[in-house]
Amino acid sequence: MEKKEFKVVEENERLDVFLTKRKISISRAHVQKLIADGQVKVDGKIKKANYRLRAGEYVEVEILPPKVVDILAENIPLDVLYEDEHIIVINKARGMVVHPATGVYSGTLVNALLAHCKDLSGINGEIRPGIVHRLDKDTSGVMIAAKDDVSHLDLAEQIKSKTAHRQYLAIVHGNIKEDEGIIHGDIGRHLTDRKKMAIVQENGKPATTKFKVIERFGQYTLVECTLLTGRTHQIRVHMTYIGHPLVGDPKYGKMKSPFNICGQALHSENLIVYHPITKEKMFFSAALPEDMEKILRTLRRHR
Numbered sequence: 001m002e003k004k005e006f007k008v009v010e011e012n013e014r015l016d017v018f019l020t021k022r023k024i025s026i027s028r029a030h031v032q033k034l035i036a037d038g039q040v041k042v043d044g045k046i047k048k049a050n051y052r053l054r055a056g057e058y059v060e061v062e063i064l065p066p067k068v069v070d071i072l073a074e075n076i077p078l079d080v081l082y083e084d085e086h087i088i089v090i091n092k093a094r095g096m097v098v099h100p101a102t103g104v105y106s107g108t109l110v111n112a113l114l115a116h117c118k119d120l121s122g123i124n125g126e127i128r129p130g131i132v133h134r135l136d137k138d139t140s141g142v143m144i145a146a147k148d149d150v151s152h153l154d155l156a157e158q159i160k161s162k163t164a165h166r167q168y169l170a171i172v173h174g175n176i177k178e179d180e181g182i183i184h185g186d187i188g189r190h191l192t193d194r195k196k197m198a199i200v201q202e203n204g205k206p207a208t209t210k211f212k213v214i215e216r217f218g219q220y221t222l223v224e225c226t227l228l229t230g231r232t233h234q235i236r237v238h239m240t241y242i243g244h245p246l247v248g249d250p251k252y253g254k255m256k257s258p259f260n261i262c263g264q265a266l267h268s269e270n271l272i273v274y275h276p277i278t279k280e281k282m283f284f285s286a287a288l289p290e291d292m293e294k295i296l297r298t299l300r301r302h303r
Helices: 016-019 028-036 107-117 149-160 234-241 292-299
Strands: 004-007 041-044 060-062 080-083 089-090 140-146 165-173 178-185 187-189 197-199 208-216 220-227 267-275 282-285
Touching: 016 028, 016 041, 028 208, 060 080, 080 282, 089 107, 107 140, 140 282, 149 267, 165 234, 165 292, 178 234, 197 234, 208 234, 220 234
Parallel strands: 140 267
Antiparallel strands: 004 060, 041 060, 080 089, 089 140, 165 220, 165 267, 178 208, 187 197, 208 220, 267 282
């Protein structure tokens, strides 16, 4: 167990805010969990997250070692784009779930990473070791995972502060008239279908997506989408919101298409990050999967 101690200088600052600023964890919510679990003490006493600190007090944080991950390592082939002792970048296949969840305990990216890597960061707990950001099961492309907590914290901060850039390619229904645009719309749980996300007026999180038309095919459009925020199903929800759902999307797309694709035609094409240790700017790219290439070849022949 590692212990960290901080002396309070500013008067009347909330305990959770104080620790969040010192980047002992990836989010304020996780800091609040550490406090609730009794891993944080002020002058030797357990306090609540909203406790107002006084100048001269000492805040002690106990950093427990990651729990033993009770997930089986599985020898699943990975398309590794880059790897060193701190990070691993892979081209995730369509159809692969990122981490175990209720009803899915094997065959995930985490199972594969546990077999491939000796170490993964433990910040996200037992079922999501190393996972800094997610891709939906049926979204393919570039993903980065962290092998240690320091790298995890740094990468998570890059995504939060928009220092990292993520670009996607999507094939959508309809002919988008604008050459480019920005979609704004708070995203939250669907009011009647809790398995879906939606644009909501209340209790949503701000979400922004930039899009740029790459190629038009009359009834379909190839677009490049850049995430300015990272909400669940963001591109799928935003493109549906403007009337251009993704081809093959089983959850948000109600339009039928003649193409043989399992899941939405969405691919994480490019990722730009700064190496968490060396601070070198790094660019990663993954070619379109064959199913999306096949759709584009068909559309180009019939254009």
